[in-house]
Amino acid sequence: MQSTARFSLIFLLAYLLSAFALKLNVPVPGPGFTQLETNGEAIVSWSVEEGDPFNISIEIQNNVSLDSFAFANNVPTADGSVSGVLDGVPGGDTFFLQAVNPGNILDIFATSDEFIVVGEVPPITTTGYEARTTAV
Numbered sequence: 001m002q003s004t005a006r007f008s009l010i011f012l013l014a015y016l017l018s019a020f021a022l023k024l025n026v027p028v029p030g031p032g033f034t035q036l037e038t039n040g041e042a043i044v045s046w047s048v049e050e051g052d053p054f055n056i057s058i059e060i061q062n063n064v065s066l067d068s069f070a071f072a073n074n075v076p077t078a079d080g081s082v083s084g085v086l087d088g089v090p091g092g093d094t095f096f097l098q099a100v101n102p103g104n105i106l107d108i109f110a111t112s113d114e115f116i117v118v119g120e121v122p123p124i125t126t127t128g129y130e131a132r133t134t135a136v
Contacts, residue, residue: 021049022056022077024099024110030083038089038119044071044097045081046110052077053109056099060086063094063114074102091119 023046030041044058058071069089072082089095093116101107 022052022099022110023047024058024097024112026112026115027097036086036115036117038086038091038117040086041083042071042086043081043083046077046099047080048077053101054078055102056109057102057105058082058084059098059100059105060089061096061098062092063096064092071097086117089117089119091117093117 025045025047027036027042027044029035029037030043033040033042036042046056055074055076057073058075060069060071062068069087071084071086075082094114095117096114097112098105098108099110101109
């Protein structure tokens with residue numbers, strides 16, 4: 001009985017890991033750009049296999065600040081690539097892409113490696129505390 005359960009678990013894990021073979025590449029600079037930069041054009045490409053979703057949306061995620069930016073919405077995977085603008089994406093070296101379900105961005109199909117965006121890095125703001133003393 002235990003070996004049957006173990007076999008079922010292994011089969012289930014293998015199925016889940018192979019359910020989507022979608023491979024999402026890091027973006028490359030668009031025409032007229034030599035690097036990925038804030039508000040610059042970028043091209044995202046991917047490869048698909050039978051069984052992959054028909055449409056995806058592409059989200060840009062910051063691995064440190066946890067900010068996310070929409071890049072492309074409801075793109076046919078058969079297209080193999082899409083171009084867009086890194087609209088408002090600040091400079092930084094901890095970005096990655098996610099191919100997600102257009103109807104539910106929490107349903108992630110694929111993730112790219114990290115990449116760098118060149119541009120102005122927003123200032124870090126902190127909340128200051130004021131020391132107060134109370135006279136007795």
